[in-house]
Amino acid sequence: MAPLLELDDVSVTFNTPKGPVYAVNNVNLSVERGQALGIVGESGSGKSVTMKTVMGLLPRTATIGGSVTYDGLDVFDLPSDRRKHFYGVDVAMIFQNPMTSLNPVKRISAQLTEGMKYHDGLSSSAADDKALELLELVRIPDPKKRMKQYPHELSGGMRQRVVIAMALANDPSLLIADEPTTALDVTVQRDILDLLDQLKAERDMAMILITHDLGVVKDRTDEIAVMYGGRLMEAATTGEVFADTAHPYTEALQRSIPDMTMERGTRLTPIEGSPPDLSIKPTGCPFAPRCGYATPECSTAIPDRMPVPGSTTHVFACHHPRGSAGAVQEVNA
Amino acid sequence: MYILKRLAQMALVVLAVTFLAFAAMNLLGDPLTNILGPIATADPADLTEDQRADLIEARETYYLDDPFLVRYGRWLGDMVTGDFGRSFKNDIKVSTELANRLPVTVFLMVYAQIIAVVISIPWAVFAASRAYRFVDKSSTVVSFGMLGIPVFALVVLLFWLFVVRFQIFPLRFDDTDLGSRLWSLFIPAVSLAIPLIATYQRLLRTDLISTLQEDFIAVARAKGMSDRHVLFRHALRPSLFSMLTVFGINTGALIGGSIVVEQYFQIPGIGRAVIEAIIRDDFPVVLAIVVIVSVIFVVINVLVDILYTYLDPRVKLDG
Numbered sequence: 100m101a102p103l104l105e106l107d108d109v110s111v112t113f114n115t116p117k118g119p120v121y122a123v124n125n126v127n128l129s130v131e132r133g134q135a136l137g138i139v140g141e142s143g144s145g146k147s148v149t150m151k152t153v154m155g156l157l158p159r160t161a162t163i164g165g166s167v168t169y170d171g172l173d174v175f176d177l178p179s180d181r182r183k184h185f186y187g188v189d190v191a192m193i194f195q196n197p198m199t200s201l202n203p204v205k206r207i208s209a210q211l212t213e214g215m216k217y218h219d220g221l222s223s224s225a226a227d228d229k230a231l232e233l234l235e236l237v238r239i240p241d242p243k244k245r246m247k248q249y250p251h252e253l254s255g256g257m258r259q260r261v262v263i264a265m266a267l268a269n270d271p272s273l274l275i276a277d278e279p280t281t282a283l284d285v286t287v288q289r290d291i292l293d294l295l296d297q298l299k300a301e302r303d304m305a306m307i308l309i310t311h312d313l314g315v316v317k318d319r320t321d322e323i324a325v326m327y328g329g330r331l332m333e334a335a336t337t338g339e340v341f342a343d344t345a346h347p348y349t350e351a352l353q354r355s356i357p358d359m360t361m362e363r364g365t366r367l368t369p370i371e372g373s374p375p376d377l378s379i380k381p382t383g384c385p386f387a388p389r390c391g392y393a394t395p396e397c398s399t400a401i402p403d404r405m406p407v408p409g410s411t412t413h414v415f416a417c418h419h420p421r422g423s424a425g426a427v428q429e430v431n432a
Numbered sequence: 433m434y435i436l437k438r439l440a441q442m443a444l445v446v447l448a449v450t451f452l453a454f455a456a457m458n459l460l461g462d463p464l465t466n467i468l469g470p471i472a473t474a475d476p477a478d479l480t481e482d483q484r485a486d487l488i489e490a491r492e493t494y495y496l497d498d499p500f501l502v503r504y505g506r507w508l509g510d511m512v513t514g515d516f517g518r519s520f521k522n523d524i525k526v527s528t529e530l531a532n533r534l535p536v537t538v539f540l541m542v543y544a545q546i547i548a549v550v551i552s553i554p555w556a557v558f559a560a561s562r563a564y565r566f567v568d569k570s571s572t573v574v575s576f577g578m579l580g581i582p583v584f585a586l587v588v589l590l591f592w593l594f595v596v597r598f599q600i601f602p603l604r605f606d607d608t609d610l611g612s613r614l615w616s617l618f619i620p621a622v623s624l625a626i627p628l629i630a631t632y633q634r635l636l637r638t639d640l641i642s643t644l645q646e647d648f649i650a651v652a653r654a655k656g657m658s659d660r661h662v663l664f665r666h667a668l669r670p671s672l673f674s675m676l677t678v679f680g681i682n683t684g685a686l687i688g689g690s691i692v693v694e695q696y697f698q699i700p701g702i703g704r705a706v707i708e709a710i711i712r713d714d715f716p717v718v719l720a721i722v723v724i725v726s727v728i729f730v731v732i733n734v735l736v737d738i739l740y741t742y743l744d745p746r747v748k749l750d751g
Contacts, residue, residue: 154654187656194654199647204669204744213665214655249745265655 101171102129103305104153104190104273109165111148111157111329120378122148124329125165127404130273130322135299135306137316137337139352140326143374146309147195149326150275154192169273187214191266195278197259201250207234207261208246214268233264237294256287260294267298273305274298280315292319313349314356317341322412325349328375328385331404335413343422345407345415348386384418392419434749438737442730449726450511450719454504457715464496466713467520507719516720521712526720529705534724536605537694537701540617541686544624545679551625552632552675557663559633560640571633578630583689587623587696594619605699620693627689628682632675639671646670672743680736683729 111123123145130136138146151157153167153174167174169189177185194200202210211233212226221229227246234242237260250258259279266274276295280288296319299306308316316323317337324334325346333346344350354368372389375381383398384390390397397418407413407424415424464472467490471483479487491497495506510517516526559571581589594600601619606612643649644667652666687703694703702721709717740747 151650156650156653184656186654192651192654194647194651196647200651202648202652202666202670203746205666213657213661217655217657217661251746262651265651268655 101168103132103170104307105129105168106149106153107166107168109149109152109163109167111145111152111164112162113158114160114162115378118378121380122161122329122377123152126326126329126331128324128331128334130305130307132272132305133299133303134322135308135320137320137323138307138309138326139311139313139316139323141311141374143328143377144326145329145377146326147277148329150192150277150307150309154186154190154275184218187271188218188269189271190273190275191269191271192275193259193262193266193277193279196282197255197262198282200262201258203250205249206246207248207250207253211246211261211265211268214265218269229268230264233267234261236267236298237261237264239264255283256291259283259287259291263291263294263298267302270302271304273307275307275309277309278311279308281311295319312356313352314358325352328381329377330385331414331416332386333413333415333417335407335410335415339407339410339413343407343413343424345413345420345422345424346417347390347392347419347421350421351389351391384416392421394419435734435738438734442734445730446723446726447508450508450723451504453719453722454507455500457719458500458503461713461715463494463520463715464490466715467494511720511723517716519709519717520714526716529717530702530720530724533700533702533705536607536699537687537690537703538728539613540621540624540690540693540699540701541683543614543617543621544628544686545682547621547625548628548632549679552629552636553668555629556633556636556640557668559637560644560667561659561663563637563641563644568637571637575630575633578626579634581626583623583627584692584696586626587620587693590619590623591696605697617699620697620699623693624686624689628686631678631682635674635678636671639674640667643667643671669743673740676736676739676743680733683732684725687725687729 106126106128109123109126109128110121113120113122126145126149128136128138128149138149140146148157152161152163155174157163163175169185172178172181174185201207208227208230211230212221212223215221215226215229216223231242231246234245239245239257239260245253245257245261250261253261263279274295279295280291283291292315295306295308298304306320308320310316313323320337322335323337323340325332325340325348327348333340333344333349335343335345340349341353344353348370351368351370355370357367370389375385375388381401383396383400384393384402387393387397400418402416402418404414404416407415407420407422408427409423413424419425420428462472464487468486471479471487472490476484476487495503498506507517514527516530518525519529555571559568562568595603602616604616606616640663649662649666652662657666690701691703691707693699694701695707698704702724706718706721708714709721737749741749
């Protein structure tokens, strides 16, 4: 069966007054029904832009290449009756900052119900009832009172719950969550992630979880895609990513996250340097300047994406892979 | 509580205006000369018995022998009770005169503001939704053109085009019913509205463009709401602040504009009345109009403040 959402060779270039910015380059991704995909990468890795491409939220200055298919349909060329109900009904998105995701001048009830009224044609009272159920579902205390309140009267965590409730309003089959906890207090982050997990399982909903924190996706996703400099570095099942890391960047990310089982006093290893300038078309691997294994070849030839020998799910793009892919390469050499 | 505070502030502003206006009027000319003409300044020895009696009578009628502050206090006290005195020139009660003329000017101002708002909002939304593209850029050129034409030139142009050349609109103000009022005041109101339309369009377009960058707009789009819904239901209200502020301030500019327009189109409003009164040094009429205008201005700006809280629930009126 075809995946629910599939991105094939997607590229996004922003045409700015200073010249083109190559934000996303030849990215392939796919999500199966009911599965969770984690997209990991630091700021500017192109992970948000990739998802905005899917959601049709890019500005007019963006040139998009490649194709996005949802349920076998070309997302960029949906039949008109389907397009009207694609966003918000088939696919919903949660954004990074709950403090700015809600319209400050509209009551919570209005924001929750407008999608239901628009897409499902619910009456005001039916929509209000459903909104109240959704608020209960996302475990907001005192939901009746919240309905009448404005966003500024709610805490950040509560607002993100409202945003989640809003995204669920039309029972989407795919939920895209763009760093849903980055702007929240640490104590609330886990609650929100657990809530998303639970909702995903209960509703058999597919989910794409975008994060810069490999630790966040470790126990919550079926597959992981690691992005850097607008490119896909490594993609595999979550188990493979951690057990048989192929890309040095993924390895570096793992070393920079704290782990509860770590020895006391163990130092985390930061990734030195800063992300690449996307206005310059790279001649080699974008990670090469920061990579400990880089050789001259790395900055002259862009590595192809290739499968890890023996796996059908694990791909990487590196001249000097780690793990089993690296071992195979050494034997061949 | 806030409203009470604002009302007290308003009263102070109006009080200051009355004092300055009264002082200016008394410093600028001798009231007696304005009432009686040359005999007021002539040598009493040259006057006839009747003229001397007139002089004494006028001094008594208008309390001109009292000190300045006493006269100011008396005038202020009378005014609060609705008595603006009598015109120096035709002895008609000023309040009667104003009751006839004020409604015409207020009608014209409201008419102009409604035209301006009704045209500028959709125009700004349309331009902002196509920001920096051809439609928006040509809108900018057109609105700067509209701002650049002074009202007096605009009035002449529109009058010639629509009243003289094509004779679409009547020459004179017609007060028989609402329809004829609206029809005969259309060109005057449009003349007043054109610079307002341009101002509102500029302000609202700019605010809308920045609101459209907000996350909650992306959220609304991701919910699949239509462009029209996103623009009018999500972006418009939080973008109205600058426009609303200028809407209030423009009341003053509109009164200035109505002086020109009423004069040109022979509309019997207070704009024309104040010109006539100034030319004839008719102090009570000028003073009454200055006070009324300042009250209108202050009241509208307080209403604007109250409207802020409606536009954005985060605004708390407690300053």
